[in-house]
Amino acid sequence: MxxxxxxxxxxxxxxxxxxxxxxxxxxxxxxxxxxxxxxxxxxxxxxxxxxxxxxxxxxxxxQPPARISHPEACGLRHLAFSVDDIDNAFTLLAAKGVNCEPIRVDPLTGKRFTFFNDPDGLPLELYQA
Missing domain, CATH: 3.10.180.10 (2,3-Dihydroxybiphenyl 1,2-Dioxygenase, domain 1)
Structure with missing residues (x-):
């Protein structure tokens, strides 16, 4: 190991x-x-x-070359951050002009999550701990 x-x-x-x-x-x-x-x-x-x-x-x-950044593209899928209150985080991001996908529920864990992008379109996720 x-x-x-x-x-x-x-x-x-x-x-x-x-x-x-x-x-x-x-x-x-x-x-x-x-x-x-x-x-x-x-x-x-x-x-x-x-x-x-x-x-x-x-x-x-x-001039960095563009990279495919859709969450389903081959390679690093996304960077996820855990939060205690996803509703509050979602609201705060929206207030700052950051567009998030609708909050969903992970069918395996029952936890709530959403995706959004950084200024270059890199996929980021919030996952309620």
Whole structure:
């Protein structure tokens, strides 16, 4: 066995770093830990934390190629976040102009969930814990 302990971080490449940083920090509630501009790559890199735990690397690159991001596409399907109150989270996202799919119930677990997208169309999910 490899001895994997947990997911260390998730990396996201954004087309507009400032817009995505505002989305992940101001709307979703991440905290910016560090931020660096890498002139050789014309690229920003921000390290973001969720509830004090380093979780997400946010990158920008000039003209990144498009990626299929529909939840049913082959590859990484989506990034899911657990919430205690999905109705409240849904309402708060809507108030910030974020469109969510209707809340559904997972037939296997009986838990409620919804999907929405980040500014680049990457699929995100809220799952009621």
């Amino acid at each position: 490899l001895g994997l302990k947990q997911v260390h971080h998730i990396a996201v490449i954004a087309t507009d770093y400032a817009r995505s940083k505002a989305f992940y920090c101001d709307i979703l509630g991440f905290t910016l830990i560090t931020e660096d501009y890498r002139a050789a790559r014309d690229s920003w890199k921000g390290d973001l934390a969720l509830n004090g735990q380093y979780t997400l690397e946010l990158f920008s690159f000039p």
